[in-house]
Amino acid sequence: MRFHPDGPSIPDILLERCDAGRVVFLCGAGVSVPSGMPNFVDLTRYVIEFFDPPADSEIMAAFRPWLDDQSAANVPLDQIFNLLHLEYGKGEVNALVTERLSAPLEIKDFGREHGLIKRVSSSLSGVPQIVTTNFDRLFEIGQEGEHLVRHVQPAFPDLNFGSKIEGITYLHGRLVDAASESHPYVLSSADFGRAYLSEGWATNFIRHLLERYTVVLVGYQAEDPPIKYLLQGLNHDGQYDRSRLYAFDHGLPEEIEAKWRDRGVTAIAYSDHPDLWWSMEAWADRADDPRRWRASIIAKSQQDPKNLAPHERGQVAHVLRTVQGAKLFSEAEPAPHPEWVCVMDANVRSAKQSRDYGDDAEVFDPGAAYGLDDDLGDMSEDDRRQGVSNDNLLVWRDEDDNPHDFHRLGGRQAEGFETIPKRLGHLINWVSKSIDSPVLAWWAIRQNGLHPRLLKQFERQMERSEALHERARHIWNLILEHHRDPRNRQLDSDWFDLKKRIKAEGWTASVLRDFRRVSTPRMEIKPPFGLVQSRPPCVPWEKIHFGDLGQFEVVFLERHNEGLDVPDDQLPQVFGILEEQLTVASGLLGDIETVYFQTPTCYPDREVDGREHITKAAEVVTLFVQLFDRMAAKWSELAHAHATTWPATDQFFFRKLKLYAFSKVDTFEADHVAEEVLSLDQETFWDIDVVRELLFLLADRWGELSQEKRNQLIDRILTGPDQLSHWSDEEFPGRRDEFAARYARYLELKDCELTADRSDWLAEMIRGISGWSDDWATSTVIERGSHVGWIGTDEKPDALMNLPVNEVISKAKEDLKRDFDSFTEKRPFTGLVKANPRKALSALTVAGRDDDYPKAFWSSMITELPADIPPRLRRVFLNRIARLPHAVIAELRHTLGRWLDQNLVAVLEFDDDLGWAVYDHIVDGILSAGADAAKSGLGEVRQGGKVIQRSRRTFEHAINGPIGMCANALFHAVPGKKQEAGSLIPDHIKSRVERLFTASNEGADHAVSITTSKLNWLMFVDPGWTQERLIPMLAFEHPASEPAWNGFLHGREPSPTLAEIIKPILLDLIPWVERLSWDRDFSEVAAQWLGFMRVFHPDEPSGLSRGEMRSVFRAMSDDTRNRFIFWLGQVGQKNENGWAKHVIPLINEDWPRERRYRTSASMRAWIGLLDDTGDSFPAVYEAVKMFLVPVETHDHPFYRFTREISDEKPITALFPEVTLDLMNRATPQVLTRPPYELPKVLALIAETEPDLTSDPRYLRLIDLVERS
Structure with missing residues (x-):
């Protein structure tokens, strides 16, 4: 959790232990530096400057690198103090230290940081628990500091005998008065050696402290002498529980993690020192009163989470991970905003973007709206395949209780009354109380099953809530019905199981009951389409449409294209069951407000044009009609009795079936049929969905x-x-x-x-x-x-064909609406364009004389004009386009841009001069309309009604913008004979491209992006123009560099010639790209290009050297490096001998060896690479293993090691010994949660290679499994 957006991410477990008073802060010099105290280097310099040793002395030789370049210093400062003690005497040196540290402090608010740590580290009694290696007495400042207990060696509290750690423990000595005879400080290497190694009193104290408390290091760097000696004395090398020892350190997370990991410490990185102390201040406020702080965070939950920053949502999530927080949340008044369920559910907030339909469509990014500050970024499909996911607050967590009542083989609890972890129980209470929000209905639909207790709570809430909107009650009933049907959350094999029973047992009474169960209609609800696929609805119940929540569909007797053999003696029973189920299905269809429901015709072989599309729910009608035909033939009176009961008011099934039944001559007498038909109400009689059955009936029996x-x-x-x-x-x-x-x-x-x-x-x-x-x-x-x-489209132009030309447009406008009784949209003008384009164009020309240019009709004219029209008409059409007013061009810009992109080549072949005149006129019209006309059709990404700032200077925006389309058309128009090496782009095309570069606003960006997407080809065809006009745009300081690179990165890797020219820029590309706000992370593409240049063109002018590739790796973010590892796996798989020839050499020779690049995230990436290596697994593992680190994760990265994929044996079965070594390297010495894949891997190792069960590595791992 972060207290501030740029602050460190503090683990939940550390915050909770701090609330419980179980955290001790171990403080170093960095805590006192802001108050004006010297760090270890400055203190050493002060002492040396006082004694002023000779320039050629051993002391100066050792200390000089600390002044010039600290990274080159190789003599630790504690050893320099040892030299000073030997040369000038320990008493004099330490007295000088006392003098420096006793000097008056000039900082106004000195001791502020110490005050914060005292508040954060307090026990439940409110007393600070601090251990410090500093000598200064800044922790004693203030009224409360004067009364704190102080512990100085040898009088440390004896934790073994229950002594408290409350107060201040000076581990290396406390500053004495300047006049004191002795100054007992731990300063030199000899002092450290006694304290931590030979006598070990400091080591023993810290060891006992770690057994009882969680220790937080602050004010240290990993290389500081106190840390070096402390961890050396503890032998603390990663074999301990890393959740007991934490360290705050300044730097990038991956670098800090690597520095501290091998020391057995969990690192917490922060970007700048003020950020750390800003967060400490907020943490101190929390520590003063955790309950009040928790309540203040819960108060934030009453806001829409979309309006909060990611770290603020992270704070609420942190609180919800605890029982107390979940209880406060569930009882809060007013109730928290319902969209917090989208924050809690990792599947919602990690979903892909969704967008609305049409030009300028809104785009919704659930990650931006609901994401937490510590969520993973864009997860690749490979990540998802390995089980990588963000934290889900709606599932059981390691910190939750685990009631045993539910885990039993007999005596099952009543459904809906199961015991559940307390935290989830509180969240269930909140979710169920929020049923008055459509958001919760939308969320419930997305779930593959809901917990029985949540379902029961929903039911109870509906019973209690008299104010619940009628529509909400109706929809919730449907959702609960959906979730209570087990067929909606599992693979439905009921039909196949039924067929097996029929074959084995026949149509027994038991099988008939099973048939009734299997044939019962069910309601299937899937996530909705469009914008609401990832964005919950934001309208009240009275405005909610079913489509806002999901795709509601009735599923009825899915037979999977198989038949059903029903013997005559069982026909009445089977028919009766299906009749009942049609009644149920009809009720369901009515409940989900089905408007357009197509049942198959009862006459499948009569007057049919084309293949009909039938929904799942309607397929059973065909079977029902077949069975009714048999009933009518064998039991006419029984068929008559059934059909008589069918309600003609049922619009879905029985209205059509009843009219069909009336056609049976032996079942119904003709005049009785006439009376029944005449008795139908007007709506039924004129129902267009049964017109076939009605008219066929009347025609047949007339x-x-x-x-x-x-x-x-x-x-x-x-x-x-x-x-x-x-x-x-x-x-x-x-x-x-x-x-x-x-x-x-x-x-x-x-x-x-x-x-x-x-x-x-x-x-x-x-x-x-x-x-x-x-x-x-x-x-x-x-x-x-x-x-x-x-809903179909009727393009029949009949209504326009015989009208005078001057009446066509007005009549077409009248018909430009849907004929609701036949579910058809009339588009007669579109039909006229296809059938009589000359008349359509004449009609538009006549309307144009009155300054009437209907957009819809011109769009149809442009897009639907037949390809085979006479040349003369084509010329008239093109001339008409070339004379359209600029304002009309601007309104039709997307249609015309797309038309040029698709048709410019054909137009130029028809008439080159006229074609260019049309092109130039369209571009003139778009450019003259200003900045808005050049905008892309892609809409903005919105969050909470606010626009998320994403770059519009991209290739995706370009291909959806009119200028981008016009630019693309130009490159299509390059003649074929001009597409050979060095053949040059014609000047008249280049001049037009360069004109588009001058378009206003984003139009120029689109032209640039389209052009640079073809940079490889342009370099091949016209290298001079490309080098002079285009390649300069790739320079990062060029104003068009962003759209230029975005377009270029959409193409293939640069050709050798091009790569050689732009190589200096390429080497610095990745850090530059990572700073941009593009929708896609193109640093991954850039990394692959550079990898391609290194792997396939090593040490060539157009390739990369070992040193260059290593520098590129170092410049990448951790995420980009890890995605590059995935690409390496593709190189290994898709190239002959790719692992040995390409992948292994690059890993061995180029991959940076620094420990900071060995992170838990890179560990997942390496495992993902290894599980695809096949027979090359041992060789690749040998190269990779030095980069692997122990990691404990909620993911399941080893699933390929125990499962057969595509009939291939699991990796473990093929290479048990190598897999064992991998698991040993990847598994920490201490596990804090039960492992998931490890037991399966070990079991397969034992089965495949029993001798390995006595291997020390196996014994260590199996011991961890058995203890977990």
Whole structure:
């Protein structure tokens, strides 16, 4: 946890032990330096300057490097003090030390840091617990300091006999008065040797301290003499519990970790000294009253977490990792903001970005909105494969209790009343109390199962909450129903198990019950699409749509394309069960507000055009119809009884099935069918989803009907439908007559005889319908996607074909809306462009005379114009584009930019001069419209309504921007004969490219990015222009360097010629890239390029030398180095003999040897590389093993070592001895949590190579496993 954004990340366990009064601070010179005290170097200089030894003396020879270059100093300062003692006498030297440390301090607030540490280190009694190697008495400043107990050697507290550590313990001596006869300080190497080694009194004291307390080192560096002697005396080399000894140190985390790790110390890095003391001040406030501090953090949780900084969310997360914090959180009033569940759930906050649809679509980054300050950055798929994840607060943690009641083989607890760790129990209470927020519903849908106790709590909360919104109650009921069905959280093999039972047992009563269970419809809910895929809804319940929360779908008897054989004697029972389940499914579909639901036609072989798309829930209808056909043939009366009960009001299944059943001649008498059809209400009668079944029924049985019933039916049809809500009063008569004419004319065309007056009535109606065609009638029953319930597009241009040109646009605008009764969007102008492009263009030209340039129609004209139009029409079209007003060009900029990108080559082949005129006119229009017109179609990333600052100077923005598209079109237009080496880009293309470089705002960036993405090819074709105009942009100080590099890094690695030229820049590229705010981390790409140059072009002018590659590695961040290791694995796998030829030499010769590069994160990367090495595992391990460090992790990096992947034996079974050595290196001496993979690896080693069970390495590891 961090107290401040730039402060050190302090482990939770250390903070909690501090709250419990179990932490002792061991303080060095760095604590006193801010108060004006000298550090060890300055103190040594003071003494030496006083004695002024000869310049050629041993003392000066030893000390001079400390003044010039401390990194070159090789004589420790304690040894220099030993020389001073020998030369000038210990008493005199130490007296001088007393004099220097007793000098008045000029710093105004000296002792401030000491006061903070006293507060942080206090016991539960409020008394500081401090050990210091400093001599000064700054811890004694202040009223409370004067009364503190002071311990000085040899009178240290005897911790073995229960003495307290409260007060100040001066480990190396306490500053005495200047007039004292003796000055007993531990200063020289001889003093240190006695204290820590020969006599060991300091070592013994610290050892006993570590057995009882957690010790925090502050004010030291890893190389300081006190640390060196202390850890040498303790033999503290990493074989101890590292959670007992911590050290704050200044520097980069990976460097600090490496320096302290081999000393058995957990390092806490901070970037600057003020950041450390700023955090210490906040920690002191917490230590003064942990409960009050905890309450203040919980108060923050009432804010939207998106409005807090990552470290502030991290503070709340820290509190929620404790029982006390979770309890406070769950009981807080007002209740915490519901979106804190997104912070707690690592799967939510680590999800990928999502975006809305359309131009300028909003992008949501859950990591930016909900991430914690110590979360991992962009996790690669390889990371996820190895189980790398961020901390999830909603799962059991090592610090949680583990109630035994739930872990039993018999006597299971009642569902929903299971015991659960206290912390999770409190979080369950909060989550369940937050059901009035749609956010919690969205979160619950994302879970693959919910704990039974949480489900029960949800139910109870719904029962208690009278104020819960009706819609919320309805949706929560559906969510709970989904989670209570075990089929939604496991692989559903029920169908296959049922088929096996039928084959083995037949259709017994037990099998029929099983069939009823398996065929019961279930509701499947998946995460939603679009922006809400990773962003929870932010609207109240009354505005919530199901699609805001998830994809709700009814799944019904998934047969996996297999048939179901039902014998005749079991047909009634099976049919009855399916009938019941259709009723259940219909209820579910209604509950999830299904609007567009397509059931298969009951006539699959009749008047069908194309293949129909059927949802999972509807597939069973085909089986049901087949079984009904058999029922009607064998048990006509029983079929009649069933069909009679089917409600025609059910829009999903039974309305269609009932009309189909009426077609059975032996089951239903014709006039009875007519009466039933006539009794249908208007909505049912005119339901477009059952039009096939209705009209086929009437057409098939028309001859059987009495004249009276025929007349009644045709009168009902010719009267037409009622006015629908979205039909205006003006359009209703026309709509009504069109539907009536379609139905009636279809029957007439099928030889269904109408009386003369009714036939005349129909003919008169058709004459009043503009553009009527009998195809309208026949198409009414044709099974097409746009007629059967999913939203389609009707591009039929019939309504426009015969209109005068000057009326086309106004009529097309009227039709530019959806026909809701047929789920179809009318796009007649698009159809006109395809069918009669000349008329479409003429209509737009006429409208243009009135300054009317409808964007939608011009977009259709541009994008849908057929490729095979006559040359003359094409010329007219191009000239029309070339004369569009600039304002219209700007409005159509994305459409025209995309059209140029895709069609400029063809246009130039048609007419070169005209093509360039069109191109230049489009660019003129875009450039003249200003900065906004050049903007990319990619939207902003938002968090809490605020824009997250991400660079827009990228290739992704360029390919979605009009200027970027225009630039890309230019490179498509380079003639084929000009694409050979040195053939040069034509001047007229280069001049246009360079003009785009002058576009305003981000337009120029897009042109640059597109151009540099082709830099390798441009260097090949036109090296002179490339070196003169483009390569200079790669210089980091160039104003276009950011878009230039982003585009370049989207291409392939630089060619040898190009690499040789830009190599000086490449060597410094990675640190520069890592400072930029791009969406993707291109430092990884840059690292791979440099690796490619080293691996495949070693020591060539276009490649890298060993020293250059090593410098590149050192300049990378730890994360980039680790991703490079993954790339190395790809080199090993994808190249012949790649491990031995490329990977192993690079590791052996180039990888930096400094310990700071051996981090826990690099450990995971090396393991990821090793588990893909196959037969080369032993050889690669031999190269890698020196870089491996012991690490304890929640991840499972060794899963490939125990599992068969793609029929290959596990690595452990192939190389047991090498794997054992790896596990021994990778496993710490002390484990603080049960290991996950280690027991499996050891078991496989014992099985594969039993002799290794007596190996000391195996014995150490198995002992750790058995003790855990």
